[in-house]
Amino acid sequence: MKYLCLIYSDETLLHSSPDSPKDPECLAYAQAIQASGRMLAAEPLQPVASATTVRKRNGHLSITDGPFAETKEQLAGFYLIEARDLNEALQVAGGIPAARVGSVEVRPVRELAL
Template structure:
């Protein structure tokens, strides 16, 4: 099953974990056969939030939520169950400086689709 491990960091800890450490972990995850994809994100001031309401698009600079920790990157992994996904998430290096949200990826339900 696929799990998305979302890495959240405060702005003070954005660069606390060196890229080389994260890369080494990604290599370990890939060698184990569990990694599907992983990418870091630029800081939140580079984000743009897009909304469409009543057919009108609006854009806002920055992230949607005003929270202490912001989305810093992700690891998309393949794990046999939530426990295995959590065990991998605990090893993600930035977990020492922020938090990792683990969420199962769901398949689209196309059974009710109309043509």
């Protein structure tokens, strides 16, 4: 089953800490998950200031600079993984180095029948 591990952190802490995406520990963890065959995709995101939010209400498009909501923690990146079950996905998420300075939300991916 596919799971999306969403990494949330105060981006000022994430980019100034040793747990940044360029940190050797982060790179080593990503390589280990990839080598295990569980990683389907993973990417860090640009800073939240580069975000644009799009809404469509009653046929009208609204475009706003910045994230959807002001929060202490911002979406910093993700891992899309393949895991046997939620327990295995949680183990993978728990190993993500950024979990020490933020949080990792684990969500099952719904399969769409096309």
